[in-house]
Amino acid sequence: MLGENVRVLQQLFSPSVQHTLDLIGIFVFAISGALLAVRKNFDVFGIAVLAEVTACGGGLFRDLVIGAVPPAAFTDLGYFVTPLLAATLVIFLHPQVERIQAAVNVFDAAGLGLFCVAGTIKAYEYGLGLTASACLGLATAVGGGVLRDVLANEVPSLLRWDRDLYAVPAIVGSALVALCIRYDVLTAFTSGAAVITAFVLRLLAMRYHWRAPRAWHRRSTVREE
């Protein structure tokens, strides 16, 4: 399972850089969970729970699927404490945080890019195929947000047509990494490029309100004829 290719993967970033990037992603996802909890009128414990679930849910799902138990969310104290810090920040400063929602969205886009790339690489390291790895990269990036919305009893914003593209940038990022692995060109540079591609695509989607089409309404077309 651990071949030449994988050893290269593990050397992509120095562990401390990788870890710092992870924690930044965790932090911004936790902010988005905590903000939704405030809007839903949850108490401080509900805010903390939703921050944890949003930040760690995607990675937890990935780790259960690839058999990496106990999951990183439960073995690395930083993954546990960072969402609590984010929750505390939101509890005391949520009007200020909401006012800088634009900045939060930029960080969330960065988290999306980081997680889809890191998730794809980790799944491949555990022996999954390229397509499955890319899927798990996507699940890592968007899973926490889906759990957040399910717990808040809302339709996951990932699925709604009236939201700017969110899954597509992560799909592109994950697919780029899978292609790089396939053609043996995954380096710190190319995986960084994948992160940035997903990040920029998400920023553009928000800026220009790119949306995905819905199902083809053949019936209404017929009616207009």
Next chain:
Amino acid sequence: MLGENVRVLQQLFSPSVQHTLDLIGIFVFAISGALLAVRKNFDVFGIAVLAEVTACGGGLFRDLVIGAVPPAAFTDLGYFVTPLLAATLVIFLHPQVERIQAAVNVFDAAGLGLFCVAGTIKAYEYGLGLTASACLGLATAVGGGVLRDVLANEVPSLLRWDRDLYAVPAIVGSALVALCIRYDVLTAFTSGAAVITAFVLRLLAMRYHWRAPRAWHRRSTVREE
């Protein structure tokens, strides 16, 4: 863990027949997920996600519980591509697909029968007891539909009293397989009979609107006296 009994189980169907039956079940479950996504006004990515979750969710849950990681949904490309095909079909042809809802329901009943039997057998192969295996067979058959409804923010139709019996046919099918294993008479013939029993029971439940009773309203009885 792998005794005589199990080796027999594995020879029940030729691998290709088993796989084809699985893919048919996956396909029809994906259709039901995609149709709900269209009704909920999701975009094309939401439709694809709901198709994947409905089709693979039950088996994914079973595989996590029995420790079969990575789950089949992530190791077999067919399990991933088939729901995408179903989603594409629904996106372009959903009025036609809805018009043949009766046919879709028949296929869904077939999927229910196939999955409850296959799920029970796989769980037993992984060393679970007969009762637990039957439960996981039921979970395999109905789990995807429950996840579908949770993601669509609806009360799972499995639990609602105003829907025709859905769990009971799957329970009967799973229990029949467990009994066959118990009395050492599980063959391709008897497991096929279990599939057909669950399938026919579900068809009859839809045809005659069989419903399960709700809790016994002792209070209202008292009132009428």
Next chain:
Amino acid sequence: MLGENVRVLQQLFSPSVQHTLDLIGIFVFAISGALLAVRKNFDVFGIAVLAEVTACGGGLFRDLVIGAVPPAAFTDLGYFVTPLLAATLVIFLHPQVERIQAAVNVFDAAGLGLFCVAGTIKAYEYGLGLTASACLGLATAVGGGVLRDVLANEVPSLLRWDRDLYAVPAIVGSALVALCIRYDVLTAFTSGAAVITAFVLRLLAMRYHWRAPRAWHRRSTVREE
């Protein structure tokens, strides 16, 4: 992984006492799930499913995370049958059960105390750190209730500000166990004391309607100046 400390843990209670306590916790959680199902107008199968999920969901999540597969809920027949008994009881006697809601709440508080302590100990036995073990103890105690509310399509009562404290007693119980392990003083006596502390805190929270604060509404404060 299994040191002196752990062998002591396993001797805390005689297996039969431990098992009986577990089943009592399972039973009262199942009652709460079945009662919600009756209120939501589910049919008898929906009532049974919600009873099972509420009773076994927290432990199932813990076992998946720590890699204890197949989970206890699927290997011990008592864990499966007990919720069915609770569901049957509620189906026939739900007006009477609702009338003794106060008693049910007391038992539920006992289940909360038992599960947070047992969950923390089991997670530690499987090699997790103290903080992670305490988190999983909390998840064991409250996870089933969260799943219950998600399936019933309601905002989890755990997260709502207008409910009496529920997570905090479990957090205190789990943290006490983790501290006892840390300072090597975990005995049947101290872990029993942790159970009782969580239990009494929950009773007090219900009696005096203790609630957690919501996010600090800085904006409204400003308005009043």
